[in-house]
Amino acid sequence: MEMEYAVELKNVTKSYKKKTSLDLKAEFDYKKEKIHGRLPMSKDFKKKPALDHLTVAFPTGQVTGLLGPNGAGKSTLLKMLVGLVHQDEGTISVFGQSPSWRNNGEIAYLPDRGRWYALQTVAEALAYAEVIFPAFDLDLARKMADSMDLDPAAQVSTLSKGLEARLNLILCLARRVRLILLDEPFSGIDLVSRDKITQNIIDSMLDLPKTIIICTHEIHEAESIFEHVVFLDKGQMVLAGNAEQLRAEKGSIESVYRELFQ
Amino acid sequence: MTINEETLNLRLDLSKPLYEQILHQIRYAMARKDLELGAKLPSVRELAQQLRVNPNTVMRAYQELNRDELIETRRGQGTFITTKPQKIQHIRDNLATEAINSFIDTMQELGMSRQTALSLLEEGKW
Amino acid sequence: MSTSRVFWTLVRNDSRLGSTFRFDKARGNVSALAAYLLAFGIVFALGGLLLGFGMHISDLFAERVIAILDFLITPNAFTITFLFYIPFAFTSEMLPREWKNGTVGWWLTLPYSRKLLLGAKSMAGFFRFIKFLLILFISSEYLIILIIYLQPDVENFALLHDLPQRVLYSCTIALLLSPFFVSMGTTGGVLSKAQMKGLPVIFPALFLAVIVGIFSSPLRAVFSSVAYLSPPWLSLLLVFGVSMGLSTLLFFFAINVLEHKVEL
Numbered sequence: 001m002e003m004e005y006a007v008e009l010k011n012v013t014k015s016y017k018k019k020t021s022l023d024l025k026a027e028f029d030y031k032k033e034k035i036h037g038r039l040p041m042s043k044d045f046k047k048k049p050a051l052d053h054l055t056v057a058f059p060t061g062q063v064t065g066l067l068g069p070n071g072a073g074k075s076t077l078l079k080m081l082v083g084l085v086h087q088d089e090g091t092i093s094v095f096g097q098s099p100s101w102r103n104n105g106e107i108a109y110l111p112d113r114g115r116w117y118a119l120q121t122v123a124e125a126l127a128y129a130e131v132i133f134p135a136f137d138l139d140l141a142r143k144m145a146d147s148m149d150l151d152p153a154a155q156v157s158t159l160s161k162g163l164e165a166r167l168n169l170i171l172c173l174a175r176r177v178r179l180i181l182l183d184e185p186f187s188g189i190d191l192v193s194r195d196k197i198t199q200n201i202i203d204s205m206l207d208l209p210k211t212i213i214i215c216t217h218e219i220h221e222a223e224s225i226f227e228h229v230v231f232l233d234k235g236q237m238v239l240a241g242n243a244e245q246l247r248a249e250k251g252s253i254e255s256v257y258r259e260l261f262q
Numbered sequence: 263m264t265i266n267e268e269t270l271n272l273r274l275d276l277s278k279p280l281y282e283q284i285l286h287q288i289r290y291a292m293a294r295k296d297l298e299l300g301a302k303l304p305s306v307r308e309l310a311q312q313l314r315v316n317p318n319t320v321m322r323a324y325q326e327l328n329r330d331e332l333i334e335t336r337r338g339q340g341t342f343i344t345t346k347p348q349k350i351q352h353i354r355d356n357l358a359t360e361a362i363n364s365f366i367d368t369m370q371e372l373g374m375s376r377q378t379a380l381s382l383l384e385e386g387k388w
Numbered sequence: 389m390s391t392s393r394v395f396w397t398l399v400r401n402d403s404r405l406g407s408t409f410r411f412d413k414a415r416g417n418v419s420a421l422a423a424y425l426l427a428f429g430i431v432f433a434l435g436g437l438l439l440g441f442g443m444h445i446s447d448l449f450a451e452r453v454i455a456i457l458d459f460l461i462t463p464n465a466f467t468i469t470f471l472f473y474i475p476f477a478f479t480s481e482m483l484p485r486e487w488k489n490g491t492v493g494w495w496l497t498l499p500y501s502r503k504l505l506l507g508a509k510s511m512a513g514f515f516r517f518i519k520f521l522l523i524l525f526i527s528s529e530y531l532i533i534l535i536i537y538l539q540p541d542v543e544n545f546a547l548l549h550d551l552p553q554r555v556l557y558s559c560t561i562a563l564l565l566s567p568f569f570v571s572m573g574t575t576g577g578v579l580s581k582a583q584m585k586g587l588p589v590i591f592p593a594l595f596l597a598v599i600v601g602i603f604s605s606p607l608r609a610v611f612s613s614v615a616y617l618s619p620p621w622l623s624l625l626l627v628f629g630v631s632m633g634l635s636t637l638l639f640f641f642a643i644n645v646l647e648h649k650v651e652l
Contacts, residue, residue, distance in 0.1 A: 063316055082497045084652040104499040111493025118489065119404050131389055131397040132498060171494075202310050206317050223276060224315045244279040244319075252277040 005057040006179060006211040007081060012090030013235075014051040014076060050076040051087070052235035058213055059228050063205065065243070065253065066215040068232035069261050074215040075112050077232070078181045081213075082109045095178065105134040108172040112183035112215075116167060118157035122150050129171050141174035148196050162193030169197050173204045179211045180204075186218040194221055201225060223253040231260055272313060280315055284323040292332065292343060293354040303333060303341040394500060398508035403515055405485050432530070440534050450540035457531065458547045461554045463561075463611040471558075474520060475566040479513030479573025484580055492652065502646045510574045510639070517566050521559055528555045550616070557616035564628045571635035575642040582649040603630060 051073045058064045066074045079085040080092055083099045097103055116125055122145060130138045145152065148166040156164065165185065172180055182201075186194050201212070202225060216222050223229075229246060231239040238260055243253060250256050272287045274280055291297050303309075306324060310317040324341060327333040332349055335341050344350070369379040443450035460467055483506075486492040498505060532551050539545075600607065606623035609615065 062318075079652055084493070084496055086651065101497065101499055101502075104497050107497075109493070109497050111497075113490060114493040115490035116494070117401060117405070117491055120401075128397065128401060132394055134389065134499060198314055199311055202314070202317060203307070206307050206310075220276075224274065224280060224313070227316055227318060244281055247277065247279045255277060 004060040006060040006095055007058040007213070008091075008093045009054055009056050009077070009080075010091045012051050012054045012080070012087045012092060013049055014073075014080070014085065014087050015049045049235050051080075053090070054232075054236055056230055056232075056237045056240060058211065058230070060211050061209045062227040063201075063212045063214065063225055064228040064230060065219070065222060065226035066213055066230050066232065067219060067253075067257055068238075071234070072232040073235040074232055075183055076235075078109070078183050078213065078215055081179075081181060082107055106177050107179045107181065108133075108175045108177045110168055110172045110180075110182045110185055112187070114168060114183075116156050116164065116171070119155065121153055121155050122159075122167060123152035125156060125167060125171070126152075126174075129174070133171070133175050135176040137174050137176055141170050144170045144174060144200055148200070160190075161188055162190040165189045165193055166196060169200060173200055176208060177210065180213070182212070182214045182216075184216055185214065186216055186221055194218070198222065198225065219254045219257055226253065229253055229256075231257065233261065272309075274313055274315070280313075281319050281322050284309075284313070284315075284320060285326055288323065288327060289332070289353050290357060292350055293357050295350075297343050299343055299347060299350065300345045301343045303343065305340060391500070391504065395504055395508055395511075398505070399511045399515070402482060402509050402512035405482065405489070405512075432527070436530055436534055439531065440538060443535065443538055443540055447540050447542050450535065450538070451542040451544055453531070454535060454542065454544045454547055457528065457551060458544070461528070461551060461558055462613050463558065463615075464613075467558070468611065471562045472565065472569045475513065475517040475569040476573040476576070478516045478520075479510060479570045480576040480580075481573075482509040482513050483574070483577030487581065496650075496652060502643045506574055506578070506639070506643055506646060509577075510570050513573055514566065514570045517570065518563070521562055521566075525555060525559045554616045557619065561610060561624075564624070565631050568631035568635040568638075571638040571642070575638045575645075578642045578645050578650065582645050583651060599630075599634065603627065 050071075054073070054077070056077075066077065068074055076085060080087060081094055081099050082104055083101050092099055094103060095106070117128075120128060126138060126141045126145065129141065130136045142152075145167070148163075148170065150159075150163060150167060150170075154163075156167065159167065169182075169185055172182065185197055185201075189197070198221065201214075204210070205212070205225075214222060214226070223243070226243045229239075229241060229243050230237060239256070246253060246256055250259070272284065274283050288297075288303075297303075303324075304312065306317050306320045310320045313320070324333065324335075328335065330349075331346075332344055332353065333341055334344060366379070374382070439453065443453055486495045495505070529552060532548060532555070536548060603626070606620075606626045609620040609623035610627050612620075
């Protein structure tokens with residue numbers, strides 16, 4: 001049976017440019033360099049690609065772990081899927097379409113280090129989400145908030161990092177969407193919060209068939225829920241495959257990671 | 263009798279395929295009579311939560327057990343161990359054979375003859 | 389969910405974003421709002437009473453107050469810049485705030501047109517300005533009434549005669565022309581986050597100067613210090629029309645930049 005891919009990237013390259021020529025000038029003034037006897041121009045900067053001719057695909061209806069060291073391009077990849085970043089080269093297709101805000105009604109994206117609106121209470125946040133996110137299941141969200149010990153009357157600004165992470169997760173998982181992108185959902189979060197987050201991810205898988213891509217450093221925590229794994233390094237794909245197959249061939253996903261990146 | 267976490271005490275080793283481990287450990291628990299005939303198994307959701315694994319992995323294991331007629335799903339009620347003792351006996355025999363073959367492999371690797379192995383077996387802690 | 393409901397929900401959330409008032413930080417319920425208004429009212433009344441007392445005691449003080457009021461109400465370089473800078477400032481910080489608060493990842497990925505997103509931010513900035521203008525208007529009228537009641541024996545008392553109309557006229561002009569500055573604010577906010585090849589700040593200033601140059605005649609009519617006596621309707625209409633047209637142009641420019649030139 002041919003595998004269906006919800007997300008496909010073909011030969012995608014992306015380099016981050018400096019913001020303005022003033023930034024460039026400032027940097028050069030500091031270094032006081034001259035190139036070939038003339039003042040430096042923007043083209044002299046070697047652009048370090050965040051993604052380098054990357055070709056990779058994510059199977060539909062499966063949970064894929066997107067793993068790799070810092071700067072590998074994982075966040076950039078996810079951002080591209082929701083149209084926050086545009087590629088310099090290559091094609092990206094999400095359910096057969098180019099990424100754009102127009103398709104984001106079907107995609108739930110948890111931004112890396114994303115905060116929520118501090119002045120809202122938890123209850124207000126869920127009510128607000130119901131209005132602005134299409135297909136947001138408010139009942140489910142409330143149940144999840146309850147199971148995650150979130151006080152509906154608590155203001156978001158008073159929440160600890162772990163509790164805010166739980167709220168952010170609910171804002172993604174309570175949406176009836178086909179694709180869920182979680183960028184570092186476990187980062188800097190306490191153990192109990194991590195458990196609760198994992199539990200809720202497992203629950204949401206039973207709900208509707210959906211494609212989930214999780215980008216994380218906490219491999220040990222999360223690897224048991226991956227069905228598919230993709231390893232990225234310096235903007236390129238180093239290894240990809242079915243999690244159980246990799247376990248049969250090489251051992252735990254964590255050990256595979258260590259082997260690749262040590 | 264409903265099986266709770268204490269009776270179905272599965273431990274997973276992340277360095278080996280999880281699906282196989284779940285399958286093997288449930289079969290083993292059945293063979294050792296830890297699970298009684300006709301007992302109720304945890305739902306896919308419950309087991310996935312307990313083990314913190316992908317529910318699809320649990321589902322695959324349950325499907326395989328279903329195919330072997332070791333468990334049966336009753337609509338609206340849940341998943342139950344088979345009531346046929348011969349099925350359980352069957353696994354027991356298979357697992358025993360596996361253990362024996364594994365024993366024989368180890369003995370051969372150590373260079374022991376069949377005679378030596380048998381006498382060691384007799385003297386073992388029965 | 390209808391687009392309209394989404395829009396107004398966004399506006400409401402955007403309005404709360406930069407709140408410095410403690411009462412906005414509290415749960416947005418009726419009793420908090422009532423407390424806020426009450427506190428505000430008390431400060432207002434007390435302030436007025438204090439000023440009134442000062443003016444009653446000292447004629448010189450009263451003279452100074454009237455002179456200041458007169459100055460602030462006359463369309464001069466100071467008051468015009470101030471009044472038009474405010475909507476610009478209020479609106480231009482709406483967008484960068486999403487970045488500052490870390491909520492931009494959620495906002496920029498919303499499945500709605502950039503027109504709707506920026507429209508909500510602009511509207512929120514506009515409402516903030518209206519709130520500000522309202523407070524300004526009420527404060528001035530309150531002060532004027534107070535002084536008239538006190539009847540201080542000062543030379544410039546006669547200035548008060550027209551003051552209410554002048555306040556009304558100035559506030560109306562500020563209101564009519566604010567959409568343009570709100571749009572400028574939105575555009576400024578977007579440009580600050582855009583990856584464009586060094587757009588110097590001088591560009592909008594030049595743009596403004598050109599516009600002012602072209603429409604100097606009707607502008608002078610609108611901003612003349614005696615305009616309030618008989619409003620120059622034609623000039624007003626022209627100035628309003630042009631400002632709305634330009635503000636629309638700017639808005640669509642901002643949408644375009646947000647769609648194509650802003651990345652995270």
